[in-house]
Amino acid sequence: MQQAKAVSPKYQWQIRLTAILRDSLTDKQIAILIASVELFSAKGFAAVTTKEIARRAGVSEGSIFKQYASKEELFAVIMDLISENIFFPMLGHGLAELFDKPFASLEEFFQVLLQNRAELFQENVVPIRLLLQELPHRPEMRVAFLARLKQIPLLDALASLRAQKLLPDCSPLENLHILMACLAGFFLTRFIMFPEYFADGLEQDIDHFVKFTVSGLNGWTKGGTAI
Amino acid sequence: MQQAKAVSPKYQWQIRLTAILRDSLTDKQIAILIASVELFSAKGFAAVTTKEIARRAGVSEGSIFKQYASKEELFAVIMDLISENIFFPMLGHGLAELFDKPFASLEEFFQVLLQNRAELFQENVVPIRLLLQELPHRPEMRVAFLARLKQIPLLDALASLRAQKLLPDCSPLENLHILMACLAGFFLTRFIMFPEYFADGLEQDIDHFVKFTVSGLNGWTKGGTAI
Amino acid sequence: MQQAKAVSPKYQWQIRLTAILRDSLTDKQIAILIASVELFSAKGFAAVTTKEIARRAGVSEGSIFKQYASKEELFAVIMDLISENIFFPMLGHGLAELFDKPFASLEEFFQVLLQNRAELFQENVVPIRLLLQELPHRPEMRVAFLARLKQIPLLDALASLRAQKLLPDCSPLENLHILMACLAGFFLTRFIMFPEYFADGLEQDIDHFVKFTVSGLNGWTKGGTAI
Amino acid sequence: MQQAKAVSPKYQWQIRLTAILRDSLTDKQIAILIASVELFSAKGFAAVTTKEIARRAGVSEGSIFKQYASKEELFAVIMDLISENIFFPMLGHGLAELFDKPFASLEEFFQVLLQNRAELFQENVVPIRLLLQELPHRPEMRVAFLARLKQIPLLDALASLRAQKLLPDCSPLENLHILMACLAGFFLTRFIMFPEYFADGLEQDIDHFVKFTVSGLNGWTKGGTAI
DNA sequence: CATGAATGAGTTTTCATTCAT
DNA sequence: CATGAATGAAAACTCATTCAT
Numbered sequence: 001m002q003q004a005k006a007v008s009p010k011y012q013w014q015i016r017l018t019a020i021l022r023d024s025l026t027d028k029q030i031a032i033l034i035a036s037v038e039l040f041s042a043k044g045f046a047a048v049t050t051k052e053i054a055r056r057a058g059v060s061e062g063s064i065f066k067q068y069a070s071k072e073e074l075f076a077v078i079m080d081l082i083s084e085n086i087f088f089p090m091l092g093h094g095l096a097e098l099f100d101k102p103f104a105s106l107e108e109f110f111q112v113l114l115q116n117r118a119e120l121f122q123e124n125v126v127p128i129r130l131l132l133q134e135l136p137h138r139p140e141m142r143v144a145f146l147a148r149l150k151q152i153p154l155l156d157a158l159a160s161l162r163a164q165k166l167l168p169d170c171s172p173l174e175n176l177h178i179l180m181a182c183l184a185g186f187f188l189t190r191f192i193m194f195p196e197y198f199a200d201g202l203e204q205d206i207d208h209f210v211k212f213t214v215s216g217l218n219g220w221t222k223g224g225t226a227i
Numbered sequence: 228m229q230q231a232k233a234v235s236p237k238y239q240w241q242i243r244l245t246a247i248l249r250d251s252l253t254d255k256q257i258a259i260l261i262a263s264v265e266l267f268s269a270k271g272f273a274a275v276t277t278k279e280i281a282r283r284a285g286v287s288e289g290s291i292f293k294q295y296a297s298k299e300e301l302f303a304v305i306m307d308l309i310s311e312n313i314f315f316p317m318l319g320h321g322l323a324e325l326f327d328k329p330f331a332s333l334e335e336f337f338q339v340l341l342q343n344r345a346e347l348f349q350e351n352v353v354p355i356r357l358l359l360q361e362l363p364h365r366p367e368m369r370v371a372f373l374a375r376l377k378q379i380p381l382l383d384a385l386a387s388l389r390a391q392k393l394l395p396d397c398s399p400l401e402n403l404h405i406l407m408a409c410l411a412g413f414f415l416t417r418f419i420m421f422p423e424y425f426a427d428g429l430e431q432d433i434d435h436f437v438k439f440t441v442s443g444l445n446g447w448t449k450g451g452t453a454i
Numbered sequence: 455m456q457q458a459k460a461v462s463p464k465y466q467w468q469i470r471l472t473a474i475l476r477d478s479l480t481d482k483q484i485a486i487l488i489a490s491v492e493l494f495s496a497k498g499f500a501a502v503t504t505k506e507i508a509r510r511a512g513v514s515e516g517s518i519f520k521q522y523a524s525k526e527e528l529f530a531v532i533m534d535l536i537s538e539n540i541f542f543p544m545l546g547h548g549l550a551e552l553f554d555k556p557f558a559s560l561e562e563f564f565q566v567l568l569q570n571r572a573e574l575f576q577e578n579v580v581p582i583r584l585l586l587q588e589l590p591h592r593p594e595m596r597v598a599f600l601a602r603l604k605q606i607p608l609l610d611a612l613a614s615l616r617a618q619k620l621l622p623d624c625s626p627l628e629n630l631h632i633l634m635a636c637l638a639g640f641f642l643t644r645f646i647m648f649p650e651y652f653a654d655g656l657e658q659d660i661d662h663f664v665k666f667t668v669s670g671l672n673g674w675t676k677g678g679t680a681i
Numbered sequence: 682m683q684q685a686k687a688v689s690p691k692y693q694w695q696i697r698l699t700a701i702l703r704d705s706l707t708d709k710q711i712a713i714l715i716a717s718v719e720l721f722s723a724k725g726f727a728a729v730t731t732k733e734i735a736r737r738a739g740v741s742e743g744s745i746f747k748q749y750a751s752k753e754e755l756f757a758v759i760m761d762l763i764s765e766n767i768f769f770p771m772l773g774h775g776l777a778e779l780f781d782k783p784f785a786s787l788e789e790f791f792q793v794l795l796q797n798r799a800e801l802f803q804e805n806v807v808p809i810r811l812l813l814q815e816l817p818h819r820p821e822m823r824v825a826f827l828a829r830l831k832q833i834p835l836l837d838a839l840a841s842l843r844a845q846k847l848l849p850d851c852s853p854l855e856n857l858h859i860l861m862a863c864l865a866g867f868f869l870t871r872f873i874m875f876p877e878y879f880a881d882g883l884e885q886d887i888d889h890f891v892k893f894t895v896s897g898l899n900g901w902t903k904g905g906t907a908i
Numbered sequence: 909c910a911t912g913a914a915t916g917a918g919t920t921t922t923c924a925t926t927c928a929t
Numbered sequence: 930c931a932t933g934a935a936t937g938a939a940a941a942c943t944c945a946t947t948c949a950t
Contacts, residue, residue: 028931043364046273049922060932133360136420137270146424172312177432178413178439184414197373201295205404212405213910217445253913287915294913342931394941482910497818500727503717504945514911519946587814600878631886632867632893639866640859647817651827659858666859670897675807707934730919741936748934790916 012123013037013086019086029067036078039091041130045075079134079141082127088148090120090128099160106166110210118187118202127189132192179213239350240264240313247312256294258284263305268357272302306361306368315375317347319354326387330376333393337437341410345429348414356419406440466577467540468493472540483521485511490532495584499529533588533595536581542602544574544582553614560620560671564664572641572656579645586646621671629671636667693804694718694767701766710748712738717759722811726756727823759823760815763808767772769829771801771809780841787847788899791891795864802868810873848898863894 035057068074087090161167262284295301330336388394489511522528536612716738749755754839842848
C-alpha cells in the first residue's frame with residue numbers, strides 16, 4: 001500500500017547509512033533501519049513498537065522480522081551501525097586535514113575544531129542521542145564503547161599540537177580528561193538535553209567555550225600544576 | 228506474605244523521601260515509590276513492569292493502582308518528587324553556609340563546593356539519573372525543569388563571590404553557562420554515563436577540574452574578553 | 455469522613471424500604487441498600503462496583519461485606535426486597551377500595567385504575583426498572599417471578615367487575631393476557647425505555663389508552679368472539 | 682488451532698450480518714461479531730468477558746483487539762450494526778408488498794402484518810434483545826434510536842390504509858402511539874421477558890391481539906373521540 | 909463495629925512474533 | 930519475497946473480598 005518512506009531533507013547520517021547499506025539491503029530494509037533509529041532516538045528502545053517502525057518505514061511488520069530475528073537484534077544491529085559508522089567517524093572526521101593546516105594559536109585551532117564537531121553533531125544528533133541514551137542501560141555495550149573510545153589516538157593529536165607549538169610541552173595528560181568531559185557537557189546540554197533552550201547563539205557560545213578552555217589549559221600549565 | 232522491602236543501607240534520597248512521605252503514605256506505598264525510582268532509573272520507564280515494581284517493593288500489583296491510576300501517573304508523581312525534593316535541593320544544599328565562610332581563593336571555594344556537590348550527587352545518583360534520562364523524552368517536563376532551573380539565584384552567588392574579591396568584577400555572565408555545562412559534563416560522564424570507568428580518583432579529578440575551571444575563568448577575564 | 459447519604463426528596467420506594475428495614479438494619483445498612491438499588495437500576499448489576507456503592511451510601515466498602523457475603527448476595531436480597539415490598543404491592547395497592555367504589559362505567563374505572571398505577575409506577579420506577587431489566591438474565595428469578603405473578607387474583611377482579619355490570623358476562627379470559635401485555639407496553643415504553651420522550655402528556659395518554667382498551671374489550675365481546 | 686465457529690442452524694440475523702460483512706471482514710472477524718452479539722444479548726455487555734467472546738468465536742483474544750480498540754468500541758459497532766441492519770429493516774420489512782395487496786378488512790391486514798413481524802422478531806430476538814436491553818443504560822444511543830424511530834413513515838402507512846377504506850378517515854393519530862405501545866408490550870413480554878412462559882400458542886395470541894386492537898381502533902373512532 | 913489499605917484472581921489491552929496467502 | 934491477520938504470552942489495570950487496626 002504505502003511506499004517506503006521517501007525522506008527528502010536527508011540528514012548526513014541518513015545519507016551515510018544509505019550509502020553503506022545500499023549494496024547489502026533493499027530500500028525497504030534501509031527504510032526500516034532509518035525509521036528505527038529515528039523512533040528509538042525519540043522515545044527510547046522500549047517505548048517503540050515494531051508496528052510503529054513498520055508504519056514509519058512504509059513496510060509491513062513482517063518485513064522487519066524477515067531480516068531480524070527479533071526487535072532486540074534489530075536494535076543491536078543499529079547500535080553497532082551507529083557506533084561504527086556515525087559516532088566514531090564523527091569524532092575523528094577531517095582531523096587529518098585539520099592537523100595539517102597551520103594555525104596561529106591554540107584558540108584558532110579549537111575554534112575551527114569545535115565548529116566542525118558542532119556541525120557534525122547537529123547533523124547526526126538523532127543517532128548519537130540514541131547511542132548515548134541507551135548506553136547507560138547496557139553494561140556490555142558500555143564496556144565495548146569505552147574500549148573503542150580509548151583507541152582514539154589522542155596522544156598523537158597532543159603531540160601534533162605540541163609540535164606546532166600551540167600547546168606547551170609541559171601540559172599534562174590529565175587535562176585531556178577534563179577537557180573531554182567539558183566538551184561532552186557542552187554538546188550534551190546543548191544538543192541532547194535542552195535543544196529548545198539553546199536554539200541559537202551557537203557560534204558565540206563556541207567562542208566563549210574556546211576562550212574558557214584555552215585559558216583554562218594555559219593557566220593550568222603556566223601555573224606549573226602539571227604532573 | 229512478603230514484607231515491604233527493608234532497605235538496610237539507605238541512601239540519602241531514600242531517607243529523604245521516606246521522611247517527606249511518612250505522614251501521607253503507608254510504608255508499603257513508600258516502598259512502591261522507592262522501588263519504582265530504583266527500577267525506572269536502572270532500566271528506563273518503559274522497560275519496567277508494574278509486576279517488577281510490586282515484587283521489589285514487596286507488595287501486590289493492586290497496591291500500586293490503588294494509589295496511582297496508571298503507571299504514567301506513578302511516574303509523573305515520582306518525577307515531581309525527585310525534582311522538588313532531591314535534585315533542586317541538592318543543587319542549592321548548604322550554599323548559604325558556604326557563602327558565609329571566608330575563602331582564601333576562588334580555587335579553595337570551588338574545591339569545597341565541588342566536593343560537596345559530588346558527594347550529594349553520588350548519594351542521589353539513582354533519582355538524578357532517572358530525572359535526567361527521562362527528561363529528553365518529555366518536552367513538557369523539560370520545559371518545567373528549565374523554568375525551575377532559571378529560578379536559581381546564580382547572580383546572587385556571583386555577586387557574593389565578587390564581594391569577597393574571589394572573582395574579578397569584570398567577569399562576564401556568559402562564562403556561567405559555560406561553567407555549568409562543564410560541570411554537567413563532569414558529573415554526567417563520571418556518575419551517570421561511565422560510572423565503572425571512573426570508579427576511583429574522584430578527589431584528584433575534582434582537583435584537576437577546579438584548577439582547569441579557575442584558570443579558565445581567570446584567563447578569560449584577564450584577557451578582557453568580558454562583555 | 456462522609457455521612458450516610460441523607461436523601462431529602464425521598465421517593466415512595468425509599469420511604470417504604472426504610473420503614474420496613476428500620477428495625478433490623480442500621481442507617482448505614484439501609485443506605486447501602488438504597489444506593490445499591492439506585493446504581494443497579496441505572497447501570498445494571500455487572501456494571502456497578504462495590505466501591506461505587508460504598509461511596510454513594512457514604513460508608514466504607516467493608517461495611518457492605520459485613521452484612522452480605524458477596525455482591526451477589528446483596529443483589530439477591532435487593533431483588534427479593536423489591537419484588538416483595540415494592541413491585542407486587544404496587545400492582546395490588548388500594549385495589550380493595552377501588553373495587554368497593556361504584557363506577558358508572560368500565561371506562562371510568564379504568565381511568566382511575568390506570569392513573570393510580572401510573573403514579574405508583576413513577577414513584578417506584580427505580581426499583582421496578584432494576585427488577586425488570588435483571589429478570590431476563592436470571593432464569594430462576596424469572597420462574598419465581600412468574601409464579602408470583604400468577605397468584606394475583608385477577609379472576610376475582612374480573613368477577614367483581616362483572617358483578618358491577620361493568621363488564622359483560624361473556625368476556626373471555628384471553629383478553630386479560632392481551633390487556634396486561636398492552637399495559638406493560640404502555641408503562642415500559644413510557645417510564646423505562648424512553649422516559650425523556652414521554653416527559654409530559656401522561657394524563658391525555660392515559661385517556662387515550664383507556665378509550666382504546668375499553669372499546670377493544672367491548673368490541674371484542676360484542677362481536678361474540680369470546681371463547 | 683481451533684476453527685472459527687461453524688454455526689449450522691443459522692438464524693436470519695446471522696445470515697444477514699455475514700452477508701453484509703463478508704467483503705470487509707475476515708471469517709474470524711465475523712465470528713467475533715456474532716459471538717459478541719449472542720453473549721452480550723444473553724448476559725448483558727458488562728457481564729461478558731473478551732475471553733469468553735474469543736472462546737465462543739474460536740479465535741484468540743488478540744484478534745478482537747486487532748480490529749477494535751476496546752471492548753466498548755466493539756460494542757458500539759455492534760449496536761450500530763444491529764440497529765441499522767437488523768432492527769429497523771425488520772420493522773419495515775416487506776411492508777411495500779403488504780400495502781399493495783388488497784385486504785378484505787383491517788383485521789385481515791393486521792393479522793398478516795403481525796404474523797410477519799412475529800416471525801421476523803423471533804428470527805432476530807437475539808440482537809433485538811441486546812439492542813433493547815442496553816438502550817436504557819445509554820442516553821446518547823437512546824436519543825439516536827428515537828430519532829431514527831421517528832423517521833419511519835407511519836403517516837404514509839395510515840394514508841394507505843385509509844385509501845383502501847380499511848381505516849375510517851377520522852381515526853386519530855394518537856391511537857398510533859397507543860397501538861405501538863401495545864405492540865411493543867406484546868412482543869417484549871412474549872419474546873424477551875418471559876419467553877418460556879409463552880412457549881406456544883403464538884398464532885392464537887396474535888388472533889386475540891388483532892381482534893382486541895381492531896375493535897379498539899374501531900370503537901374509538903366510532904365514538905367520535907378523534908381529535 | 910467501622911474502616912480503608914492490601915490482596916490476588918481475573919479482565920482488558922498490548923505487542924513481538926508467526927505464518928498462511 | 931511481502932503482507933497483515935492471527936496468535937499468545939505478558940503487560941496494565943480492575944475489583945470483589947479480606948483483614949489488621
